[in-house]
Amino acid sequence: MRMPPEVNKHVQVAGTGSALPERIMTNAELSRMVDTSDEWIVERTGIRQRHIAGEDESTASLAWQASVRALEAAGMQASDLDLIVVATTTPDLVFPSTACLLQAKLGIENHCPAFDVQAVCSGFVYALATADNFIRAGQARTALVVGAETMSRITDWTDRSNCILWGDGAGAVVLRAAEEPGILGTVLHADGRYRDLLHVEAGVSSGLDKSRAVRMQGNAVFRFAVNTLDQIVDETLTRFGLQKSDVSWLVPHQANIRIIQATAKKLGMSMDRVVLTVDQHANTSAASIPLALDTAVRDGRIRPGDVLLMEAFGGGFTWGSALIRWTQQGGA
Ligand code: UT7
Numbered sequence: 032m033r034m035p036p037e038v039n040k041h042v043q044v045a046g047t048g049s050a051l052p053e054r055i056m057t058n059a060e061l062s063r064m065v066d067t068s069d070e071w072i073v074e075r076t077g078i079r080q081r082h083i084a085g086e087d088e089s090t091a092s093l094a095w096q097a098s099v100r101a102l103e104a105a106g107m108q109a110s111d112l113d114l115i116v117v118a119t120t121t122p123d124l125v126f127p128s129t130a131c132l133l134q135a136k137l138g139i140e141n142h143c144p145a146f147d148v149q150a151v152c153s154g155f156v157y158a159l160a161t162a163d164n165f166i167r168a169g170q171a172r173t174a175l176v177v178g179a180e181t182m183s184r185i186t187d188w189t190d191r192s193n194c195i196l197w198g199d200g201a202g203a204v205v206l207r208a209a210e211e212p213g214i215l216g217t218v219l220h221a222d223g224r225y226r227d228l229l230h231v232e233a234g235v236s237s238g239l240d241k242s243r244a245v246r247m248q249g250n251a252v253f254r255f256a257v258n259t260l261d262q263i264v265d266e267t268l269t270r271f272g273l274q275k276s277d278v279s280w281l282v283p284h285q286a287n288i289r290i291i292q293a294t295a296k297k298l299g300m301s302m303d304r305v306v307l308t309v310d311q312h313a314n315t316s317a318a319s320i321p322l323a324l325d326t327a328v329r330d331g332r333i334r335p336g337d338v339l340l341m342e343a344f345g346g347g348f349t350w351g352s353a354l355i356r357w358t359q360q361g362g363a
Contacts, residue, residue, distance in 0.1 A: 037169055039209075040210060041209045041213040042162075042213050043212070044204050044213070044214075044357070045106070045362075046102065046103070046204070047104055047204050047329075047360070048099065048100025048103070049201060049203070049318075049325035050097040050100070050201045051200045051201075051322070052093070052199050053082075054084075055082055056082075057069075057080045058072045061195060064194075065188070065191035065194060065195075067195060076196065076289075077287065077288025077289070077307075078196065078288075078310060078313045078314075079311065080311060080313070081183075081198030081199070081315075082198050083198070083199055084183060090122060090123050090129055090201070091133055091136065091179070093179050093181070093200060093201035093318075094117055094133050095133055095137065096201065097177060097201040097321070097325075098133060099137075100203070101175065101205045101325075102205055105207070105360065105361065105362070107205055109138060111173055112139060112143050112174065113170075113174060114145075114165055115133060115134055115139075115144070115145035115146075115174070115177075116145075116148055116158040116162050116175070116177070117130040117145075117146075117148070117158065117177045117178075118147070118148045118176075118179075119149070119178070119317055120151045120154065120182075120316055121180050121181045125235055128146055129147050130146050130147050131145050133177065143171075150221070150317070150345065150347060150349040150351075151316060151345035151347060152316045152317065152346065153219075153350055154316065154317030154349075155318070155319075155320045156217065156320065156352060157219060157349065158176045158177070158178065159176050159204070159217060162174035162206055163206065163214045171208075172207065172208040175205055176206060177201060178316075178319070178320060179200075180199060180200065182198060182199060182315065182316055183199050185244055186244060187242075187245070193247055193249070196286070196287075196313060196314045197313055200312055200319075201322070202318050202320065202322040202324065204324070209358070214353060214354070216354050217352065218266055218270065218353075219349075220259075220263070220349070220350050220351060221347050221349045221350075222348050225347075227248075228248045228348075229246070230346060231246070255348065257294075259344055259350050260297075260344055260350065261294070264342065264352070267352040267354060273338070276299075277338050278300065278338050278339075278340045279339065280306055280333055281304060282320055282327070283320070283323075283341070283343070284314075284319050284343035284345070285308050285312060285315070285319040285323060286309070286314045286319075287314070288309050291305060291309065306326065306333075308322055319343075328360065337357045338356055339353075339355045339356075340352065340353075340354055341354075
């Protein structure tokens with residue numbers, strides 16, 4: 032690892048990338064597996080389809096594809112990286128971390144640190160905050176931050192209240208130290224008392240033979256998510272001295288369109304200022320924000336000077352936000 036001599040003032044996103052498995056599962060296909068319908072799923076969640084990883088795909092392989100695209104967009108080589116942070120709830124292995132598997136796939140031999148962050152659906156915001164702080168502290172000048180998941184591997188395909196929600200994919204951003212912002216700030220929170228509302232029973236220490244399917248009391252999680260995101264929007268804007276009207280784009284975690292609509296309403300934003308991918312990708316947990324971000328950057332909606340508000344809520348419970356003033360992509 033190269034040792035930067037001093038703290039860095041600001042951190043910018045230099046490039047974004049994403050990856051989705053080829054296989055698409057529509058609501059019509061799901062309705063042949065469980066007692067549900069396209070109408071119910073679209074009305075209650077906004078989801079129309081999800082991507083499902085094939086046998087030859089994994090969290091690490093999706094993370095690798097997204098990372099290659101983000102590095103290309105940033106005009107950087109993998110060997111330029113000082114840090115790799117991967118947010119995932121569905122790692123390929125117990126260990127090594129998916130970040131280490133990714134480092135090897137990228138062919139990086141510079142010994143940069145690589146580790147995973149586990150904050151379920153808030154994972155990307157947690158990973159972004161971690162890398163932002165590493166760079167500001169002068170421990171890195173560049174970082175690769177990835178959200179990658181194969182949620183289909185921990186989905187109970189017989190549980191209609193749950194299996195309709197999840198999808199697979201990965202999104203990545205390359206961060207770099209800069210003279211101008213960039214990332215204006217991040218806010219992170221957790222409350223560990225709600226494990227029963229959203230969890231997976233299986234675990235290394237508590238038993239790998241237990242159920243590895245996501246268990247969720249959807250309605251209770253829904254209400255908690257809406258209230259909590261309502262509060263974090265205010266907290267974030269106040270902490271970093273911005274008004275609701277300063278936000279150009281909401282780039283939310285894509286759990287359920289009704290949760291996203293509630294946050295947009297709170298911000299006084301029309302839905303055409305919200306990046307929505309939940310209809311196409313479903314809930315890809317830690318991958319959903321970087322997937323949505325890359326979609327809107329590549330189709331030209333997000334432009335330099337725009338202010339982005341990212342927010343997420345997930346198992347733990349965990350929740351968090353990031354405010355970013357968007358800057359030119361590619362080499363500095
Ligand atoms: O990503 C991080 C955290 N996760 C979330 O933020 C997800 C939060 N929760 C949700 O998105 C929603 O709660 C769900 C989409 C999971 C469920 O929607 P809901 O509107 O909260 O439904 P519900 O669980 O209250 O169920 C309402 C009814 C029930 O029938 P009865 O008891 O009223 O007759 C369910 O049995 O809908 C029924 N139902 C379904 N019907 C058709 C539940 N799932 C289905 C289904 N198809 N797939």
